[in-house]
Amino acid sequence: MHTSSHADLASMLNVLRDPAGIPAPPAIFQWLMVLTWAMHILFVNLVLGGATLAIASFYRRADPLWGRLSRAMTQVTKIALSLAIVLGVAPLLFTQVIYDPMWYASNVLSAAWVMGFIYALGLGYTCWFIFSFRNKEGASSGELVWAVAAVLLFALNGFVMHVLSVQSILPAKWLEWYAPQGVPDMSGLKVHAFSFPRFAFFFAAAVAGTGIFLLAYADYFRTRNDFPPSYRELCRRIGWQWARWGFLGQAVFALVWFAGIEKAGAHPFLWVVVITLLGSLAFLWRRSAPAAAGKGYLFQGLFVVYTLIVGIAREEIRLGALLPLGYDPMTYKVNLDLASTLLFFTTFLGVGGLALGFLLAMLWQAGRVEGSYVAGKTVARLSNAALAIVLIWISIFFAVGISVWIRNFR
């Protein structure tokens, strides 16, 4: 605000909170937000990095191994995109629960971009699907138009999300952005904040994440004869290179990004990110790709943990910006609602555990088999349990619903 003090700003931020309060302690939402954001960004990495690799290897498709890699990464990107979107819903939801003032104000200030994000995502997704249908053996160079258009649109989406995140933690500037010289601009056509190192950090993460994925990918298909060692070696070699350069980029951009953050040294997880990156770089540069053979899952697991640490560091940065302004998400009004809290956690554990467990176990096993796959006892039991749990869920839904409805309306 041009003239307002921190006290005014704190008062405004807290007034903007939803008067309905939240149905469980804020720390639960904060942890779920960080956890689901990490899951989401892992697949965003694969979309950006996988699409770029699909294009790069398409150029060398005269070599059958590269052509195969291009087609594989095209399919990986397609599925990763679906998962990135669906997993992105959860952090979007939880952000709005405890950081609603920041999220809504930032979005409305650049509303046209927000809507552009949705339609650019749909168009990019469509373009990538078209590319996935056309990237076959013998595909012509013209097909790249779809892929390049898609990647540019995905990059635009990354830009919009980045801008919204940065704007959201700069509340002192909102009114100046909304009404420069006292004249409100309701068009939502402008973006107001951009941090290049932060933006580039996540693109470098896409390179590193895709590299690490390739190491696990090469290991996963070692049981299949139709994935020859030469192809898996190529994947491992490229994965190693991408991991090296991706981590290097992340380390450089992280240092520049963190250096611009006030009191960055006081945030422990920023240190953990930097130390992890430097440690990874030392390891990757001292060893070579063959060292990754058989360790792909380990590297993938460590990368998941590292991404979670980045998520926590990102949350530290947000808190570091907002706490001094008087906004503390932990003081959000709680109107405890046990019924809906129980609904989520039992579904998350029950359905998430059994239904997703069945799907993932079946897909994992089927993918490792050449030709047709017959489910073993464990997967067959899981499939029965998955069906049982969703049917039990529906029975409870209607039993509770009808009793509440009759009590309230009859």
Added chain:
Amino acid sequence: MESLGMYPTWYVPYIGSGWVMGITGTIHILASHTSIGASFLFALLETKAYRENKPWLLDYIRRYGVFLLVFSYIWGSVTGPGIWYSTTVASPRGISGLIHNFVWVWATEWVFFVTEVIGVYALVYTIGKVDPKTHLKLTWLFAVASLETLLLIIGILSFMMWPGGERWYRTGSVLDAFYNLNIFAQMTMRAAFMCVAAAIVGSIVVAGVQDRAQRSEIARFIAKMGFFGLVALVPLFYWYVQTLPPTAKIILAARLPAYTPQLLIGMLLLIGLYLAWLAWKPSWLPAPVASVMTVLLLLFGLWPEERARESLRKPYVAGQYIYGNQVISRDVPGKGIKAEVRAIQEYGLLALHPFVPADLKEITPRNRLEAGRMIAAIACANCHSLEKTGLLRPLPAKFGGTTDPRVVRAFLDGPLYTGAIPYMPDIPLSEKEREALAYFIAHASERPASLSAVEAKPTGSQ
């Protein structure tokens, strides 16, 4: 009261932000409803394939599944969050109210949504790869998980219409909000519509089946499903209307475009004829005809239905406690929510709005036009275009295009101030604010151009 928890305003000339929400929502509804209907079609067809040993049915499922990935899982899954984004920028307090009441319901829906997305890929890409029994269970799991996303979202959508009684306002309980009066009627009505949507969209894929006998068998199967939905729609719609709030019934009777009933009945008849044709002569079904039917369903079935549903909620956007213009209209003791209307009456809307520039908080003859413009954008633009040629109930036209501020004032001082019109919010603006708003509306009636052409002068210090 020092200020209200209101956000900046996003204004889209001519169509208003409401239409942006409407367009995004309509695309989503067609894509998502088709997907859920199709999931049950898949499950039933695959059961038939399994029992009657007709593996060629799986080929149709695979082709419809790939079509669905593009049709529903690109645009459906993008416009789903798209509705959130559009409501975030058009009606932030409305979506915030829903999210803060129903966060766990939405999070639960997300679990099923993840299952559904992984399920559809698994279903499509493992046909012929996984043993038939396991695949059949996978398909049923996909169908039930898809249905569960519907069950959960309907509780929220129907609460947007109204809780149906006073209990939720007292308890604040999610169960009382979710299992509202409208939920089961809306749920079953939408389930019936899903059968229709899945049949019509599925007919596009049927048109591509080359074998005549196979094409006939599939076409008749999906036509039956479509008919079942179509026949069920009529009584369910009647039940749905019975569960609407009294204000909605007034709007339904008097405020919707006069052609709405004829349009909807015409669409029902057209769909009935189309399904009959599909069952009777499936060999005469070119893919373009099936595609045109899908577009007609979108433009003349869903779009007016969505516009009507949005209108029926007026003047509220959620739970009959948040007005379309983002003001909280009543106390909700169960949540500790306080009404804001009286504060506006006492202190003025501009004075309480945290995003109104300091120079506009005090209205003077010099900033009157800008202040009026600001009030109109905050208090009216959620439901009205501010240009006289706008498409969303244009405000100047609502006053007959008058250029006399006194005519406008009479309305602002009377029915609007006292909240006497059932489908309009109660907006008791201060004396100076009513004067400024009347001045702006009269001025907008004079202007042939857009709102942006209403010159916005830097106000400076007074």
